[in-house]
Amino acid sequence: MAKELTSRSENYSQWYNDLVIKADLAESSAVRGCMVIKPYGYAIWEKIQAELDRMFKETGHVNAYFPLFIPKSFLSKEAEHVEGFAKECAVVTHHRLMADPNGKGLIVDPDAKLEEELIVRPTSETIIWNTYKGWIQSYRDLPILINQWANVVRWEMRTRLFLRTAEFLWQEGHTAHATEAEAVTEARKMLEVYADFAERFMAVPVLKGVKSANERFAGALDTYCIEALMQDGKALQAGTSHFLGQNFAKAFDVTFMDKSNKLDYVWATSWGVSTRLMGALIMTHSDDNGLVLPPNLAPFQVVIVPIYKNEEQLAAIDAKVDEMIPKLKALGISVKYDNNDNKKPGWKFAEYELKGVPVRLALGARDLENGTVEVARRDTLTKETVAIEGVENYISDLLKTIQANIFQKAYDYRASVTREVNSYDEFKVEIEKGGFLMCHWDGTPETEELIKEETKATIRCIPLNGDTTPGVCMVTGKPSAQRVVFARAY
Amino acid sequence: MAKELTSRSENYSQWYNDLVIKADLAESSAVRGCMVIKPYGYAIWEKIQAELDRMFKETGHVNAYFPLFIPKSFLSKEAEHVEGFAKECAVVTHHRLMADPNGKGLIVDPDAKLEEELIVRPTSETIIWNTYKGWIQSYRDLPILINQWANVVRWEMRTRLFLRTAEFLWQEGHTAHATEAEAVTEARKMLEVYADFAERFMAVPVLKGVKSANERFAGALDTYCIEALMQDGKALQAGTSHFLGQNFAKAFDVTFMDKSNKLDYVWATSWGVSTRLMGALIMTHSDDNGLVLPPNLAPFQVVIVPIYKNEEQLAAIDAKVDEMIPKLKALGISVKYDNNDNKKPGWKFAEYELKGVPVRLALGARDLENGTVEVARRDTLTKETVAIEGVENYISDLLKTIQANIFQKAYDYRASVTREVNSYDEFKVEIEKGGFLMCHWDGTPETEELIKEETKATIRCIPLNGDTTPGVCMVTGKPSAQRVVFARAY
Ligand SMILES: [Zn+2]
């Protein structure tokens, strides 16, 4: 029996919430804004981690681990950074509880007040650059190419599973360089890694661009980003890579002796993606029947369901499946055989559809006689009957086809809702329909702010590979260097 | 030029501290008691994680993620648990900072006080069992076999890198079962996994046992543990697996309908190992020249150092190494070629010795002529000249030999300092020499406490596979069921 999902057309937001819960991906916890990532959701996150970690290492990075806590005074050292991150954060003020002398339970021990409060890291630039100070003296100590897998906390008022939570899991790269050019190259290289990962593994097409000043990371000179488009026409920022200039080096006094024996501040980047990617993955591909997972990130790519009337039939199917599984695994295909006798095939079909398993095989007594198996695709919800002999090759190809198909579907959808808009009146109409609007803008924060206030749309990015034909701003008529991407965003 | 280490005989404790710093494993941070795990140290931890994670999955476990924060009231729900963990912890009381109206910097915003304080998890039984309550109705929902990789915080007054830090990294398994027998089996199974990992990967021999009541985990009915012995004769608890009975199910009201339609509380286990394992690894094998790593956990198992007088010689060596590396990698051997021209061979030799790389190959012009290579073992500090042809097989065997040798060495050392002691007077003399003392004890917490106060020794465990000949307690003369293991411990 399928668990009922709200449909997307009925209530997109409710559909998403239902799906996350019913597909066993995550749930809210007893701690406001903090989620529990359930095993099936975490298995997807582990796949994401494994691929990204491999890509980071292939590009010369190593992992390390820095403290969870940041001394309060560190946050004040970089003027813009403090504006961005000191506002809503978890503040540790005491280090001990004691029994309540007036009754039951525990109270904070007033004698255990910290001299300086500690902030649970919202991001780690400050503690890391304070550490790098001890590691860097000369150009020979550079570059430092470090990544950290960690949890971070930002005290969000309105939270949604995966998309915006008080605690989330992420990776944060923090690199140190001898030259500005090298740091810029690094920031752009990691943007490419993110885009490559999003498109090849998540099957999520992304726009690569640079943020306007308003949307820039607090403390960065340039924030590069990848922007995805969800099925409701809203944009979702899926990853950012920051060129930090010498801001953090100056804040933490990190200098180095260059090759010509001159002392200079170190150049920095930072870059990160988070469990928010799970939200992008879910919202890009899934449908009213449930999750649709790209084969490259599915915890298991194939599920096999036996259809049987009695023990003998099941035994015969079990035997056949025992032959099939090693052949599938030999091709690198992950497979689950669900011969649980407590559930009916119809229940299992609905369950694995809900959980987005890319391919479902159903195998019955007649299939055994005919040497066939029923192959169902999750992305198209179509079925075919295929010969068991060589089915592993058929499935291997099919998984590639599904991966390509869901990417193309998302790509075509994005293309269908990306359009040029030339007047602000038209913009106000079009923004209600969602999608990416490519518009001329005069480059000022004031104009961007005005548009945001009047339409809730923001500049998602200034595309790196976009049309660079100049024009005039749709609002002020002032000169515009190129069209930029507007959308409402998550 | 080698970095000088304090020798073990001079000052064992200083030797350890020096080694952790100089081998680039970890360092203290600006936050009291919190460490920075540096890339080389973290690479070892990643190897530990990867092997354990594989072993957990092979035994049917899945990963998930639970919140960093625990509501204060949760800690009070299990009476013994609160005694053990509520005392020294990081307490979050506020969720915002603001600019100090009286000057520069930031202060805690008094308007942003939390209704209920949050504790940074010291361990996650409470938040997890509060979650399991929502997941368990029937025996069909059991068992739940979940592991979490996470950071935890315990506010320690005296900290040492890896061995005792305020924040540390660990894994914590939390399982839920329908029967007592199944939970006990699980707790013992995970003890076996830990022992197997310690001995086969870390090359650290361990005693398997059960804790006395005094040393039991707060909230457990039984705490199983593995105990290792360091080179200074002190014990180190390397992993624990707890049979929790129904304590947490009762505290969080987690019941299930069993097969006979009877409502019962759920049975629980939890089990964990932490970055403390790094301390055990370092202290078990290393020597006055630096780290000695087991090949099964070394970030790279082989380092190749070229010995050359000019560019031509280096080019010839580079070419030969380009042939060797794929052959080594094909056998699953990880290798680093250090042809950095800025450092002399002698510096590199000392550096990789300090970092514990199991095998060092040195390749010079004369070696090329003779078709030989110099192979140096880190564990024995011996060198041999070997034919380059087929050296990959030689090294593959050598790595297994080294792994076995350092285990045997640690095993023999432990055997040499493990002895039976029959009188308390003898005990007081012997405990000063370190090692494991196998003694009869009357089974009472009072006697154990007395021994601890007078000698600083604790019962490390009641061995699971030990001599079960009864005797009389060395202190009170009362009956003793079997000898137990006493030692001073980290
Ligand atoms: Zn953008």
Ligand SMILES: [Zn+2]
């Ligand atoms: Zn023990």
